Amino acid sequence: MLGPTGRGEPVGDADVVLLCVPDSAIASAARNLSGHRGLIGHTSGATPLDDVDLGVHPLQTFTGSEEPSVFHGIACAVAGRDDDALAVAARIAELLGARPVAIDDARRAGYHAAASIASNFLVTLQDTAERVAVSSGIDAPTARAMLAPLVRQTIENWAALGPAAALTGPVARGDSDTVARQRQAVAEVPELLPLFDELCARTADLSQRKDVA
Known part of the structure; x- marks a missing residue:
């Protein structure tokens, strides 16, 4: 096994070269390897195999x-131009300790959008919660320490039970007076109000799914 190598360094006589570069650099990096005899792959979630x-x-x-163990047991989206390339991609995932999941190349963007919502947007949402807590007189480190166990248990409930069964709180209970008081508190950070209102609306929709589940 060869590598890793930096940009501009020769990759040697490798059977597979994985490009770990920004999405916008994949095409040019692949062109630079146009004479390479082995397979060329990328590690992008959204970019097709063009x-x-x-x-x-x-x-x-x-x-x-992170330690290498961060790969153990996770899902790994794999794709290939043909069955042989797909098998190689799956084998790479397995060597990392991950579970290969084949993703249709035409649907990679949707898969990656789901990942971004689940991970990146979660951080943005927790930043919003932290800012509201700070506006209520709780310092940021204390707010994170207080909220983190709640977030972890909520995620565990969602993973085990699904979204409808995991939903709790005043919107799900139909406690409009409490929601109104919350909204008044969020108004201390007015730029967060549109997000709060949209989340309340989406949560109300989910609560209806909960009622019929």
């Missing part, structure tokens, strides 16, 4: 400080 032979996208969040 310029490469296969795709391997670990469904995990990375900040740069």
Whole structure:
């Protein structure tokens, strides 16, 4: 096994080259390897296989400080231009300790949007909660320490029970007076009100699904 190599460095006589570059750089990086005899793949979640032979996208969040065990047991979206390339992509996922899941190349953007909502937007949502807590007189580190166990248990409930059964809180109970008081408090950070209102509306929709479940 060769690598990793940096940009501009030769990749050697590798059977498979995985491009771990920004999505916008995949096409040019693949062109630079046009004479390479082996398979070329990328690790993008949303980019189709127009310029490469296969795709391997670990469904995990990375900040740069993780241990290799972060791959163990996670899903890994795989794709290939043909059955052989798909089999290689699946084998790479398995060698990482991940579970390969084949994703239709035409639907990669939707798959990746779901991942972004679940991970990236979750951080944005928790930042919103933290800012509202700070506006109520709780310092940010304390707010995170208080809210983190709630977030973790909510995620566990969602994963185990599904969204309708996991939903709790005043919107789900139809407690409009409490929601109104919450909205008044959120108004202390007025730029957050549109998000709060939209989340209340979507949560009300989900609560109706809960009622009929």
